[in-house]
Amino acid sequence: MNDTIKSIATIMKDLDGILLFPHINMDGDALGSCSALCLALRSMGKKAYVMINEPVPKNLDFLEYGCCTSDDSVLDDVQLSLMIDCNGLNRITGREKAWERGRLKGCIDHHATKAKEIRYDFARIEPKAAAAGEIIYNIIRAMGVEITLDIANCIFAAITTDTGNFQHSNTTSRSHEIAGHLYKIEGFNSKVISALIYDRRSxxxxxxxxxxxxxxxxxxxxxxxxxxxxxxxxxxxxxxxxxxxxxxxxxxxxxxxxxxxxxxxxxxxxxxxxxxxxxxxxxxxxxxxxxxxxxxxxxxxxxxxxxxxxxxxxxxxxxxxxxxx
Ligand SMILES: [Mn+2]
CATH class of the missing domain: 3.10.310.30 (Diaminopimelate Epimerase; Chain A, domain 1)
Structure with missing residues (x-):
């Protein structure tokens, strides 16, 4: 099943109290996509958090934007638990309890191998997307939220890490088109983001x-x-x-x-x-x-x-x- 971007945007607009789940051993796409969506939801006045249970990798620390928590009871009412950049309980180990709190369950991913044991109320899995961040970008646009500089940084980090700096074979014209839009956002500087991700190795x-x-x-x-x-x-x-x-x-x-x-x-x-x-x-x-x-x-x-x-x-x-x- 693949729900449309439009229908997912419509569902999300009606919900409040949303937990976003990146996969274990989070990477730039998982965290960047979650933080981008979290910031977008918060800009609509909603309560949203990125649920993690491991430290954020040092080179991705700038992608937190105050979104991350490991507190299972962070929200009184969780209307939606949403998995991003992954699609199975084995990819969010240690956070099952928080996941179960969501009255609705959703999934946005670009991995073709699908978990069978899990049922979602809505899901969109696009194996052709180079990064989950591409799908998240489209959902944010469809929700009518302005792409701020912080959101742009998250989306760019998601796409640049999953495409290996736009070098891997998964890179498409869409990857470049989205990046092209990000360049138009005031203050956006891809060099700064790339340096934060790649040029801080110990x-x-x-x-x-x-x-x-x-x-x-x-x-x-x-x-x-x-x-x-x-x-x-x-x-x-x-x-x-x-x-x-x-x-x-x-x-x-x-x-x-x-x-x-x-x-x-x-x-x-x-x-x-x-x-x-x-x-x-x-x-x-x-x-x-x-x-x-x-x-x-x-x-x-x-x-x-x-x-x-x-x-x-x-x-x-x-x-x-x-x-x-
Ligand atoms: Mn990914």
Missing amino acids: KQAIKLEGEVIAGLDFYADGRLAVGRVTQDLLKETGCTMDEADGIIQKMMSIEGVEGACLFKESENNVRASLRGRTYANMAKAASMFGGGGHMLAAGCTFNDLSLKDAEKTLVPVLISTIEEK
Whole structure:
């Protein structure tokens, strides 16, 4: 089911008391989209919050705009719980209680892999949208809300991060058209936003990236690159896991690499981030292990395996995914 932008805008205009849910391990699109919509709803006099239960990554701290809370009981009456940039309860873990408070449930996403266990009162999933921020932009416009500088910053951050600076294959004329409109807003400066997102990496993060790159393994004649961010490496470099962001893009920048897999070892699970360049269906590979995502950008989580065993399980599947062509 896909509700129209217009009907979603109409529903939202009638509601008050709205909680917005970005996915776990929030990125620029998840947080930027949530904050943009939160600001738009507040400008209409509504009570709205972005519900989180983890720290905002440092390079995205400017996207909070006073919207974020981790207080389950923040609103007396929650008329709507809305998932953004994700579409399953497994993507908002730890916030189920807050989610259940919404009398209506909605979803706005651009991931093609759909959760089955969940029912929404309205949903819009546009796999062709480069970022959830593109859909959010259209909804804000349809609600008749003016795009302020703060909202513009959020939308730009959402689109620039999910398109890899307008470089990934998901980038469309629509991505550029929306950005083009943002440039017309007084005070908007894309360079400032890009610098906040990309040019504030710590020395430790650069060291971490160097170590992961130095330890890469290659398979399938150099077409598959596999890297690891271990707990030991995080301790050694003094980094937190969110500082590993961007390493997989570096792996994909290596000549001849069609697919990349970056294992991230946390205290209680191992997450694999997957990227493809042109043909490798990484979403399909991820879905074999309960994960999902986009064809060329996906991921899955191993809850009961060590990093070594997760690697033994996943890498052969990736090799055949790459060799399938
Ligand atoms: Mn996204």
